[in-house]
Amino acid sequence: MNIHAIREQFPILHQQVNGHELVYLDSAASSQKPRSVIDAMRDYYEHSHANVHRGVHTLGSRATDAYEGARAKVATFLNAKDIREIVFTRGATAAINLVASSYARANCQPGDEIVLTAAEHHANLIPWQQVAKATGAILKFIPLQPDGTFTLEDAAATMSSKTKIVTVSHMSNVLGNVNPIKELVQLAHEHGAVIVVDGAQSAPHHKVDVVQLDVDFFVLAGHKMCGPTGIGVLYGKQALLAHMEPVEFGGDMIEFVDLHDATWNEAPYRFEAGTPIIAEAIGLGAAIDFLESIGMEEINKYVTQLGNYAYERLSEIDGLTIYGPTKNRSALVTFNLDEVHPHDVATVLDTYGIAVRAGHHCCQPLMRYFDVSSTARASFYLYNTEAEVDRLVDGLIQTKEFFGHAIR
Template identity: 65%
Template structure:
């Protein structure tokens, strides 16, 4: 993979921050956007801007064709059975909330079980907490190993005949743990439960196949995969989506409206009330084209090489604690002993290096790690080993700045 050629497609990376060339290591929060995506948005607003599914004029037809064309691209990208199983949303958080409100609240009952893990992002914990409070269902957590992984034996011990839903992340946004979704789905289905997967950190970085994984619901965001902000996807099996209730009501999602009752349009439009995120969907389609051209297998292989290099490089620095398993996705989460991660991130920013610091919307996991916060360097297809070298140098400067407390 030619990283330098890829970097040239990302205009934002060609700048200095605080007098230093930018090293962007925060793609787990949001990725940068390549020229083809930026150009797709400009072309839409310059040439095709119109609402979709409504007008019969030329601009409306163009916009509709591009919007629904993007849905077809998503369907092929994740290997859904049909475009009816691809719902455009604002992002992963919205998608997970839709399942919690539109499905869980209607089909769970008192003492049913919802099984989670402690590595979940808040977006895959809070909706289920609320669903449990509303229905009387119980929350259970799969115990984790010391390295931040979960075993299938632990899954089998936690998922019971009372379990109706299993909600789990595909890739941890803190640890980089890659969970065995296919096997977890099989265990859930054997017990009659459905599985909901947070794919925010997986879809941008690896090939995902809905037929192979056999998930019931799968959520992800565009902004982490080179697409614009404000666009995401909820994949759901058609039979479940047909049973699920809409959570937003209004124009576009209706079939017939009377004074006292209404009926809903067929999938997928049943869940896309109001003017949809047209430009965002078109930008997502352009991002899928871009990533597909690079090759998802090339991307995950490259990122894991970078992550391995970063683990080796950073572990050589005295006083560094690195969290998570040895085999991981493309990120490294760490702390410098005696230095608050916000201070670490501030020093790194002064060197032009962007990392994330905080609890990463994963406070239960921080408690499990016995840390109030951590620093996280996350990688994407535009990073290479020179970025990791700069990170290591910046960490050394942070240690020096804070008195090298070791």
């Protein structure tokens, strides 16, 4: 990978923050956008903007072709069998909520089990809490190891004949570990359960093959993979989507409407009520083009190496605690400096132009598991460099020294 050439394609990176060259280490929250994505969305608005699907005029046809072309790109990106298995949503959170509200509420009964972990992002926890309250289903949590990961043996022991849904993250936004999804899928299917995979963190870095993994549902967020905000994807097996009821109603999701009743369009359109997220879908398609021009295998190799380098460098700092496993990590490091609040760490780093995330990372149960209220997190993507990791280390050492003097 030619990192210099890649960085040149991201306009936002070429600026100073607080008198220092920007070091953006918050891609797990939201990645930056290459010029090709920005240009694709601008081109749509300047030359092809119209509503999709029903217009027969030229602009409507252009817009429809671009929108549905983006759906085809996502299907190819995930190796879905059919473009009808790709539903556009407002984000990964909306995609999980769609499965919870449509599939889970219709298929869960009192006493049925929904299996997940305490390491899930709130977006993959709260919707299932609401399903359990509405249906009488029971949430069961796979026990965590001291480093926050789980074993397949514990996963198997947690499932039973009553398990209807298993839902886990592919890659943790706090721990950086990649979960054994293929093996979990096999366990879930052995119990007759469907599996929902939160791929918000994995899709930007890994080649995801939904057929090879045999997942039932998979979600991703466009803004974490060089695409725009406001666009996400739900992949669902066609046989499942075909029997799911829509949760939003209005234009374009219908087949026939009478004064007192209506019938629904086929999937995915029955789940895309109203004017779709057209420009954002086009931007996501351009992001996929950009990522695939580099190669997902190359991206994964590079960010994994960068994450390991960061783990090693930060491990050299006395008084710094790193959370998560020592192996099988990806492109982020979550940590705390002794006696310094994570928000103070992030604030001081920002004075050096270094952007990191501080807080509970929408994982409050996992924070409590580690007996902390919050942590700092540095996350890396294809445009970051080892030199930027070195700047992070220098910034943390200076932060430690500053607060050490202040404490004394």
